[in-house]
Amino acid sequence: KISQETFDDVVRENIEDFGLNSEEALKDAISQFNKQGVSLSNIDISGGIGRDEAIRKISELMAAISAHIAGNTNDLLSCMSAAREMCSKVEELYLRNINLLKDKGAINSLHLLLESNESPTILLPTMTFLKELSSISEEIRDFFEPGGCQRICSIVQKYSTLNFMDDFTNLNTLQTALSLCRVVSKSENNKVLLMRYGMGDLLTSILTASLPSSLPSSLPSSLSFPPPPPSSSSSSSVASLLQEACLLLRGLCLHDDLRRDMSCAYENGRFFLKQSHLAATLMTLAGYFLAFPLLASASLAAAKNLITTEEAVQVMSQHGALELTRQVLGCPTAGPLLIKSAVAVMRNLCADDLRKDRLVSEGSLDLLVTSLGREECNADPAICEHALACLAAMSLRSPANSQRILDTGVAIDLVVRTMRRHSSHPSLQRQGCLMFRNIAARSPDVRSQMLDAGVEDVLRAAGRLQAAVDEAYAALRDLNCEVQYVKVLEDGRVGPVYEQFGTARMNFNPVWDEAEHLEDRVRQEAKAPFAMEKEEEGESCCGSGDAGHNHDHHHEH
16 A cells, blocks of 8 residues: 555646646556556545545544543534544545544544543544444454554443333443444454453343343243333333344354454353353244344344354243244245345254254254245345255255255246256355255255256356355266366366366376386485475586586585
């Protein structure tokens, strides 16, 4: 990257030294830097339109923050509103303005307002502004390490101990703080810091405190779930707070910072799974899907990220995960978002052979196929991917389950139609290929039925995608279709990936004869790479004219 001053100097040079007008000079500077591979993401390439006005608003905001901290009454809220407006996405140059806000030090000034003893009148708009900025810029998120994470955890700790159930201001402040944490947690370092400063314990306390102390060990078998958590304030406000807490829990257990190869998400999931009553709380909250579908969806999304081991499958199953997913899929009013969360949980539960067999035998398979056939669900590739992954896991090493899938009468045709509809989604295509392979590998008597349904065509189409080529090849092979791996050669021709005997001339001597002086030849060739390089350097330095000269030197000391 380059600085704004460097870019402006190049534009000025184009005008003064080369006689270009302002528009031409700007275009030429942008073109030259792009050709050099320079990132201009942090540069104002508008030619300075409105830059002075933006800098003025930033200066006024920072001055207002300093005055407020000093105890002077000022127009901090109006200055913050003006800065927030120029950084909103409705502004054409909002990215430039955000970069100016960061470069001028205004982000650090805003962080000074993140104090637990600050008035909610100031705290709420500050956290909302920082959330909006962090959702746009990962660099703004990185500003929260380490001090910002500690500040926001202190705010959550304070307001979680207050009576947020009966006080709307406290509830709104706590919800906004959790929402800011959720966005900030997309940075891996912030995940680590939030957990270090106690966010895991705080989330557990917030979620479990929202329900009666005597939590049910499992969900009821019918759709008559307990009423929403009691509160003198609006039930929907309480549900929104709990929804935000569940989404934050999910974010802490999700590896979503692609800048990092490793993540603490798995360890965070293990931490939450061990918390007393938390698994039961998530399942109970999900049980309110009739009254609060968004809360139920968020709770299921959090639970899904905790189900990463066989132990986690057992824990969630003990608290009604199998029954709950079946009831959600059987609910005629369940929307796509809720169904997606339920099917995602079912996908992770299918990793355990015992539980996947129960899902098949107890009716979840039929409900899953019915949901996949609904237009609003089949149009969503994420739902389709989860559903196909469930079918693939159910049919894995289980001819009985494979037969149950075929017995639905529509599953194969539905999967074929789904793969054709979402032909550009590699993950979905891969799961469909896995399902077809699992069925064909152990149920040879149904292969002709699958071919008649058009399975071969969708498998060959999926084989064009790099992420699904291996699975498509294996499925076609198990269906006894003629197929081979191919690769594009350097000259543009297509050839096989693997050479078989007889298809190409092998580079070895087929006659076995004992070589003479074999041990001496092996000893001569057994040289380290650096030794060979030194020999080559020595030969090149000596030249061909010194080939017969003896370079041995004897040093006497």
